[in-house]
Amino acid sequence: MILSLLPGFKTFKALHHDHSHSRPHVHEEHPAGGTETRKSGTREIKVVRRVLDANDIMARQNRKLFEEKNVFVLNMMSSPGSGKTTVLEKTLTHVMPDIRSAVIVGDICTTNDADRLAVSGAPVVQINTDEFGGDCHLAAHVIEKALDGIDLDAVDLLIIENIGNLVCPAEFDIGEDTRVVVLSVTEGEDKPAKYPLMFRECEAALLNKIDLLPYLDYDRQAALGFIHQVHPGMPIFEISAKTEEGFEHWLDWLKSKVSGKVGLHR
Amino acid sequence: MHEMGVAMQIIEIATASIPKNMALARVERVNLKVGKLSAIVSDSLRFCFEIAAKDSPLEGAELKIDEIPVVAHCNDCGFQWTIEAPVFTCQKCTSGSIELLSGRELDIDSIEIAEDEN
Numbered sequence: 001m002i003l004s005l006l007p008g009f010k011t012f013k014a015l016h017h018d019h020s021h022s023r024p025h026v027h028e029e030h031p032a033g034g035t036e037t038r039k040s041g042t043r044e045i046k047v048v049r050r051v052l053d054a055n056d057i058m059a060r061q062n063r064k065l066f067e068e069k070n071v072f073v074l075n076m077m078s079s080p081g082s083g084k085t086t087v088l089e090k091t092l093t094h095v096m097p098d099i100r101s102a103v104i105v106g107d108i109c110t111t112n113d114a115d116r117l118a119v120s121g122a123p124v125v126q127i128n129t130d131e132f133g134g135d136c137h138l139a140a141h142v143i144e145k146a147l148d149g150i151d152l153d154a155v156d157l158l159i160i161e162n163i164g165n166l167v168c169p170a171e172f173d174i175g176e177d178t179r180v181v182v183l184s185v186t187e188g189e190d191k192p193a194k195y196p197l198m199f200r201e202c203e204a205a206l207l208n209k210i211d212l213l214p215y216l217d218y219d220r221q222a223a224l225g226f227i228h229q230v231h232p233g234m235p236i237f238e239i240s241a242k243t244e245e246g247f248e249h250w251l252d253w254l255k256s257k258v259s260g261k262v263g264l265h266r
Numbered sequence: 267m268h269e270m271g272v273a274m275q276i277i278e279i280a281t282a283s284i285p286k287n288m289a290l291a292r293v294e295r296v297n298l299k300v301g302k303l304s305a306i307v308s309d310s311l312r313f314c315f316e317i318a319a320k321d322s323p324l325e326g327a328e329l330k331i332d333e334i335p336v337v338a339h340c341n342d343c344g345f346q347w348t349i350e351a352p353v354f355t356c357q358k359c360t361s362g363s364i365e366l367l368s369g370r371e372l373d374i375d376s377i378e379i380a381e382d383e384n
Contacts, residue, residue, distance in 0.1 A: 038295070038378050039294050039295055039378055041380060041381050042294050042295070042378040042379055042380055042381060043378065043379050043381050044376050044377070044378050044379075045283055045284070045285065045376060045377050045378075045379060046375070046376045047279065047280065047283045047374045047375065047376050047377060048373065048374075048375060048376075049279055049283075049373065049374050050372060050373050051272055051275050051276055051279065051298075051372045051373065051374060052272075052275065052372060053275075053279065054275065054278075135268060135271070136268055137268065167305045168268055168305065170305070171304065171305060171372070192352070193352040194352075196303065196352040196354070197303050197304070197305060200303075200354065228362070229352065229353050229354065229355065230352050230353075230354055231354065232354060232355055232361075232362020232363075232364075233362050
């Protein structure tokens, strides 16, 4: 069953701006000594609030609901084309029916991913952000609206397939229990060094498409090195979603995380 | 990144911070703290802010961005240093057990309101 959901949250007119993945090395001028001087003729009012406050509040609300309903929530992130959807297709066939699962899929447009995942029999809700200006990440309030389409009483594991983007999703707490990042061997070994926030924010990494290694000049040691340089000790599961090589370790990890929170059904 | 959404949030929070007795005030400057590990592009943010601030109490306000360095503390040897490259192991003892003391901020620190508007 797929519901194509239309969250009705406040939108802004989409402004086409460059999604630059490189950070310009801009240094703001400070008065010497680091003390700020306010403009003359003005009164300074301290605010001291996180800009993403509203998102954090909603994320806490989501988290509380997931606690009450005893649902383990996995937020899966990656760049586009790393194989997230295939990893999830295969994962669902293995964890169900023992672990009752549901999926929320985020894409800017199309329901292609949801269509593929629905084959597993899990309830799937597709969010398309293009109707709202094409948001490049899933935010907490969008997840909250998507939950209208899922009976959480009948779910142990909720997987959120985030929008393919290694930059923005890492900034947005959506109420999840854990985050994993999927990286493929067809991407550069130094990806983690380019996106340190994403690799530090995630608990584990899946290195996918290892079935292609014989056809690539991939430096596996360098890739693992870069991941651990950015996130020392990060668990890395080297897998092929296609052949399911290495899958058992990923599944064991996931099952133990889920049962740690909700207990496994016989 | 999605600087327009961030700009709109800044305007909402800053507007809500204007004291009730200064309801017609003009905000001259918004002081932001943005950590270097936060994926914000300052120029894009300023551009979006300028557009989003039109017809709000923040129209024409300057967006001052204080870029906060990524400062790390080693849980094993206590060393503290500023991270410049994407290497998150202790510079002194190479331990991977570190804590980030700063660098993840995306905060509105304060707003400055023109006094002559009172």
